[in-house]
Amino acid sequence: MDIFEIIGPIMVGPSSSHTAGAVRIGLVARKLLARPPVRAELLLHGSFAATGRGHGTDRALVAGLLGFEPDDTRIPDSFVYAKEAGLDFRFDTVELRDAHPNSVLLRLWAEPDGKPMEVVGASIGGGRIEIREFNGIKLRFSAEAPTLIVKNRDNPGSVADVSYLISRRSINIATFQVNRSSRGGEAVMVIECDTPIRQELITAIRSMPDIVDAVGINP
C-alpha cells in the first residue's frame, strides 16, 4: 500500500479518473508515438463522452499529448498551448466494443499526411490507466514501469531474439506478453522491465529480422 496514493497525487482537478488519468493516457500515447504529434483525433467513449467536458477530460487529454504531467497548471489552457505547439486536434465520440467506460481512442499523426498511430487508453480509477489497444492489436499495460513494445511478424524466433537482447544487458524482465492480431501475421510483445529502457536497446531490437517496430517508454 503506497501512502502517496492516500495523500496524493498532487494533480489538477477535478477528477482523478476523468482528469489526471486522461492526462496520463495522452502522455503515454505521445511517448508511444516517440515524436510530438502534429495532428490528433480524440474519440471519447462511455463516461468520457458523457461527462468529459465538465471534468476537463478534453483539455486533459490534449495536455498529455503536449507532454504535460497531471500536476501541470497549464492543463486548463492546453488548447491554447496546442495551437502554439502546432498540434491540430479534433474531438468526437465513439462506441468502442467491450471497452472500459472511461476510454478514449486516440489517432495520432507525427506527420500531417503520414499513417496515424492508434491507441485505446482506459482510465481505471485513482488516476491509474491502462493501454488496451495499440494499432488494432488488443493488449494491456499500465505504463507505470519501463515498458518495451515490439511489433513483429508473427514468428516464434522473435520472442527468443528479443529476450536475448534484453538479458544480455542485465535488464530484469518483470512481465512479458505476446499479443497477436486476430487477422494474423503480426504480433506485439509488451515487456515490462525493472530498469529504464535506453535508446540503444531499441535500436538493437529494430535491427533484428522480423521486427517491424519497437518503442520504449519510461515513466
Added chain:
Amino acid sequence: MIFASVTNLLSAAEKSGLPLWECILRHSAEESGIDPAASRARMRKCLDAMREADASYDPQQRSRSTLVGGQAEKMRLQAEAGRSISGEFIGRILAGALRMGECNACMHRIVAAPTAGACGVLPAVLLPYAEKYGTSDEELVNALYIASGFGCVIAQRASISGAEAGCQAEIGSASAMAAAALVYLHGGTPEQMANAVAIALKNLMGLACDPVAGLVEVPCVKRNAIGAMNALTAAELALAGISSAIPADEVIDAMRQVGLSLPGALRETGKGGIAAAPTAMRFAASFFG
C-alpha cells in the same frame, strides 16, 4: 501487514516503541523501497501543495458548469466579520473546505486526500489549526502520516472510491483521516485517534455518491465542509476520552458492507440521490444538451 487493520497499526507502533507517525513512515517507505528521508520530503511537498492550492483560490472564477464558485469567499467574509454563529475558527474551517472544493472544480492543482473530490477536508482542518495553535510544519507533516496510515487501512479493508462504495468512502474516509490527524496534533493517544476514526466514519456511514450531472461539484464541494466539521466533532469527542462503542476495524468493515449494498445509482453514476432531483436533471439536460 501493518495496514491490514487499525489493531495491527496500533500494536506495530507499540511494539516498535516508535511514535505512530514514525512507524507509518518507516513501514510505508520500506514497502515502496524508498528512503525515509525521501518519503518525508515528498509528504512535505504535499503539505506545500495544499497551501499553494488554498492560496490559488479566485473568488471570481466559476467552474465550467457554472454551478460552483465564489461560495467560499462568502463564508470567509462572514467569518471575518465576526458574524458566524460558531465563531471565527469554525468559520475559517468551513471557508477553507469550500475553497479547496471550488479550486478542484475549477481545475486548479490540488492534493487528492484521499480523492480529488474530498481534497478539501484535510487542509480545511489542518491549516486553521496550525495557525491557531502555532503548529510547526514538521508536526503537520507528522499529522499527514497519521492521516495516511488510517487512510491506508480504510483503503485496504473497505474502499476510498465513491464509484465503489459511495461518498462515505471519499468524504467519510477523508473525515476519519482528518479526525485522527487532529487528535494527534492536540496531543491525543493512538487509541484516541482510532476512536476518532471510528466515530467519524460512523457519522457519515451510508452517504451516497450522487454528483449532479456526474461532475465533482454538487454536492461534493459542500460535503467537504461537513467532512471537516465531522472531523472536528469526532476529534473533540475522542480527546474528551469518549470511545467508540464499536471498534474502528469493525466500523470500517461495516462501511465496506454498506458500500457493497449501495445500488449503482448511488455510486458516482449521477443517476440517483441528489443527482436525480428534478433541478439536477434539468441542469444535466441543459449542460449536455
